[in-house]
Amino acid sequence: MEALLTNPSGAKVTSIRDARKRAMLLAALYIAQEQFGWLSEEAICRVAERLDLTVGQVKSTASFYTLFKLQPQGRYRIQVCEGLSCYLVGGAEPIIDYIAQKLGIQPGQTTADGKFTLEVVQCLAACGTAPVVRVNDDLYENMSYEAIDKLLDRLRSEDRG
Amino acid sequence: MFEPVLTRNIHRPNSEKIYTYLAHGGYEAVRLALKKSPEELIDMVKRSGLRGRGGAGFPAGKKWEYMPKDPRIPKIVAVNTDEGEPGTFKDRELVERDPHQVIEGVIIASYTVGARRAYVYIRGEFFLGVKRWIKAIADAYEHGFLGKNILGSGFDLEMSVHRGAGAYICGEETAMLESLEGKPGNPRLKPPYPAQVGLFGLPTLVHNIETLACIPHIILRGPEWFASIGTAESKGPKIFSVSGHVNKPGNYELPLGTTLREIIYEHAGGIRGGKKLKAVIPGGASTPVLTAEHLDVPMAFETLAAVGSQLGTGAIIVMDETTCMVEVARRLTKFFAHESCGRCVPCRLGSRRLYEILERIECGQGKPADLNLALELAQGIDGTTFCPMGSALVNPARSTIKQFREEYEYHLTYKRCLAGNTHSG
Ligand SMILES: Cc1cc2nc3c(=O)[nH]c(=O)nc-3n(C[C@H](O)[C@H](O)[C@H](O)COP(=O)(O)O)c2cc1C
Ligand code: SF4
Ligand code: FES
Numbered sequence: 350m351e352a353l354l355t356n357p358s359g360a361k362v363t364s365i366r367d368a369r370k371r372a373m374l375l376a377a378l379y380i381a382q383e384q385f386g387w388l389s390e391e392a393i394c395r396v397a398e399r400l401d402l403t404v405g406q407v408k409s410t411a412s413f414y415t416l417f418k419l420q421p422q423g424r425y426r427i428q429v430c431e432g433l434s435c436y437l438v439g440g441a442e443p444i445i446d447y448i449a450q451k452l453g454i455q456p457g458q459t460t461a462d463g464k465f466t467l468e469v470v471q472c473l474a475a476c477g478t479a480p481v482v483r484v485n486d487d488l489y490e491n492m493s494y495e496a497i498d499k500l501l502d503r504l505r506s507e508d509r510g
Numbered sequence: 511m512f513e514p515v516l517t518r519n520i521h522r523p524n525s526e527k528i529y530t531y532l533a534h535g536g537y538e539a540v541r542l543a544l545k546k547s548p549e550e551l552i553d554m555v556k557r558s559g560l561r562g563r564g565g566a567g568f569p570a571g572k573k574w575e576y577m578p579k580d581p582r583i584p585k586i587v588a589v590n591t592d593e594g595e596p597g598t599f600k601d602r603e604l605v606e607r608d609p610h611q612v613i614e615g616v617i618i619a620s621y622t623v624g625a626r627r628a629y630v631y632i633r634g635e636f637f638l639g640v641k642r643w644i645k646a647i648a649d650a651y652e653h654g655f656l657g658k659n660i661l662g663s664g665f666d667l668e669m670s671v672h673r674g675a676g677a678y679i680c681g682e683e684t685a686m687l688e689s690l691e692g693k694p695g696n697p698r699l700k701p702p703y704p705a706q707v708g709l710f711g712l713p714t715l716v717h718n719i720e721t722l723a724c725i726p727h728i729i730l731r732g733p734e735w736f737a738s739i740g741t742a743e744s745k746g747p748k749i750f751s752v753s754g755h756v757n758k759p760g761n762y763e764l765p766l767g768t769t770l771r772e773i774i775y776e777h778a779g780g781i782r783g784g785k786k787l788k789a790v791i792p793g794g795a796s797t798p799v800l801t802a803e804h805l806d807v808p809m810a811f812e813t814l815a816a817v818g819s820q821l822g823t824g825a826i827i828v829m830d831e832t833t834c835m836v837e838v839a840r841r842l843t844k845f846f847a848h849e850s851c852g853r854c855v856p857c858r859l860g861s862r863r864l865y866e867i868l869e870r871i872e873c874g875q876g877k878p879a880d881l882n883l884a885l886e887l888a889q890g891i892d893g894t895t896f897c898p899m900g901s902a903l904v905n906p907a908r909s910t911i912k913q914f915r916e917e918y919e920y921h922l923t924y925k926r927c928l929a930g931n932t933h934s935g
Pocket of ligand 1: 561562563564565566567568590591592595678679680681682683717718719721722897898899902
């Protein structure tokens with residue numbers, strides 16, 4: 350098995366064990382992010398240590414993926430899809446603006462109380478039930494202004510943290 | 511009437527559970543396949559005419575055949591559930607509602623090519639999908655369909671799930687392999703193809719999950735049955751995701767070769783509010799736009815290519831007469847500019863420049879030279895990039911300029927929209 354390993358970059362040939370370890374990186378970053386809420390320098394260093402990777406290797410991977418957050422996030426991350434199918438049925442900007450105005454923040458920002466972060470995201474593969482919004486890991490389909498009102502009210506009353 | 515094949519179970523209660531799958535003939539195809547030789551199975555898949563459902567339409571049997579035969583070489587099957595092309599939502603439904611059908615396909619494919627390790631890659635955003643995959647795989651282990659000595663055949667297969675983390679480009683097979691290895695999802699140069707040098711440097715068979723879901727049916731009902739569905743060069747059933755201005759958006763499983771007209775007007779309930787149809791994107795965001803003139807084109811690889819578009823993922827985005835086509839191009843180009851992995855200049859910078867031109871035109875600040883500038887830029891990007899993303903990203907701009915040039919010219923002359931769109935950036 351070892352002999353078959355090639356290295357596209359031409360650098361030092363890694364062993365399959367090291368390669369398999371590195372393959373755990375995304376999973377490890379998810380675990381760290383879940384624990385700390387975001388990936389701080391410290392979290393990144395710890396992941397690097399655990400997987401025997403350099404901090405640079407971990408950082409370059411973490412920063413490539415939009416689901417890994419290198420800044421602190423609100424407890425509820427509200428993600429609005431700006432894809433074409435959502436836009437066609439009344440989604441995207443009208444919904445983004447509506448939520449932005451209700452929360453008093455712009456996309457990319459977090460409310461002062463640390464509850465909500467507003468994000469604009471690409472197609473969530475729910476175009477048949479557009480417009481869609483995602484909050485943390487949950488998908489909300491066929492969104493309307495009333496549905497957003499209800500959702501935000503519920504999240505506000507749920508969150509006591 | 512066409513009887514659904516891939517989606518026949520998804521409307522049952524608890525369709526995702528292994529007992530539901532087993533109660534409706536589930537895992538029978540694995541039993542049958544494990545008694546056949548790999549050569550026989552490759553031959554069946556070849557005769558079925560099955561082509562990849564992930565976008566490129568490569569013949570599946572040929573890909574299986576390209577895998578090295580030497581049993582001493584460890585091999586891998588990688589399962590692509592990274593669906594992220596705007597307009598496409600079939601894979602998410604498949605994995606959420608009938609994951610065992612895909613696992614069955616994975617087992618048969620792995621046995622055939624001699625892989626003892628299968629990796630599922632799933633889009634990070636698909637939280638429910640991740641849970642469904644993990645549960646389904648655990649149940650398949652428990653029932654002896656995965657693990658050591660499957661059904662007493664002597665064949666072993668280990669299978670696990672890896673979660674992506676938000677990057678459209680990781681759907682491209684070599685970027686997916688990089689991501690599976692824990693790296694940034696930058697595509698690799700091909701050749702070598704994954705069948706030669708794939709995950710961890712080992713020969714890897716990569717398939718979209720809808721392709722894999724076809725496999726059990728081909729084994730059970732025979733390649734001739736499969737090949738009897740569809741057109742000359744596009745065989746079998748296909749899930750068409752329909753979204754946009756239709757009354758009943760959703761996934762519709764129909765034979766390849768069904769016309770756009772039938773899908774839009776008979777199945778998806780026609781255009782909302784009785785409006786007129788203006789434009790259709792037939793195969794996901796990266797495929798060239800068509801017009802109402804093309805409604806009778808069959809949804810198949812060869813027939814869409816003949817009218818200058820592509821079947822892609824079979825995701826149909828329907829737009830009525832009120833839609834501004836400059837805005838459509840702008841929005842889709844923004845998507846590609848956002849998702850460029852940044853590795854090569856024509857894609858990274860070209861997509862941004864193209865987006866800026868479209869944005870300028872859309873906002874009424876376009877210059878007369880901008881149309882040709884956009885076309886020249888598209889020409890410069892197409893075919894000069896490291897991966898197929900470059901050719902994909904120019905399609906929205908190029909095809910809308912081709913089909914709806916007068917709308918662009920109206921924007922340039924009157925600094926506003928012919929379709930009455932008031933959006934400004
Ligand atoms: C930019 C880009 C994105 C892609 N995204 C996906 C995807 O999300 N899912 C998928 O199955 N294939 C995707 N593909 C196609 C894969 O590279 C590959 O062809 C496919 O997974 C092979 O499986 P198939 O032969 O079963 O279609 C993408 C290709 C490109 C160029
Ligand atoms: S074409 Fe785009 S996505 Fe593909 S490698 Fe180049 S920069 Fe990355
Ligand atoms: S465009 Fe919004 S979910 Fe696909």
